[in-house]
Amino acid sequence: MTAKPTGHYTLKPDGLYLQFDRLFHAPIEEVWYALTNPNAMRAWIGTYTGRPETGGVRFQMTFEGEGAEWQNVSILECAPPHRFLADSGPAPTGIRVFAHLREAAGMTTLTFGQRLPNTADAATMGPGWDYYLDRLMAAHGGRPLPEWETYYPAFADHYKGLHVPAETHG
Numbered sequence: 001m002t003a004k005p006t007g008h009y010t011l012k013p014d015g016l017y018l019q020f021d022r023l024f025h026a027p028i029e030e031v032w033y034a035l036t037n038p039n040a041m042r043a044w045i046g047t048y049t050g051r052p053e054t055g056g057v058r059f060q061m062t063f064e065g066e067g068a069e070w071q072n073v074s075i076l077e078c079a080p081p082h083r084f085l086a087d088s089g090p091a092p093t094g095i096r097v098f099a100h101l102r103e104a105a106g107m108t109t110l111t112f113g114q115r116l117p118n119t120a121d122a123a124t125m126g127p128g129w130d131y132y133l134d135r136l137m138a139a140h141g142g143r144p145l146p147e148w149e150t151y152y153p154a155f156a157d158h159y160k161g162l163h164v165p166a167e168t169h170g
Contacts, residue, residue: 032081
């Protein structure tokens with residue numbers, strides 16, 4: 001797999017998101033498991049403790065290096081195996097992410113996004129999410145994991161130059 005920047009902006013009622021799509025040759029339940037199970041997540045991003053059904057977990061991005069901080073995460077929506085919405089940290093500086101999954105013809109599309117209060121953050125967040133989502137695909141497919149150096153700073157200019165959609169008021 002050749003890495004390439006894939007993120008684009010999308011406007012949602014609660015703000016501007018950097019959004020990514022990935023296609024898996026797998027059933028939706030299998031992709032949901034790889035995306036949300038704390039043990040499966042260890043292969044590509046990190047892990048969490050706690051029970052999501054309580055509305056909160058503690059998450060650690062273990063691939064951010066030694067001593068990565070545990071973060072409190074609020075689960076705002078969880079509808080397995082189709083969608084989740086979560087917040088880490090208080091607004092406006094906190095991180096909000098979503099995942100939507102759809103299955104058709106034995107393939108599952110993952111649409112993932114992170115709200116960006118500041119478009120300047122896209123230069124690091126974009127390459128980061130391309131990297132982690134490609135890690136998810138590689139871990140799920142049993143392939144070697146990609147190297148961070150392939151993504152950053154190589155993808156930064158792509159994300160700095162993304163078109164930011166204008167808000168429309170109806």
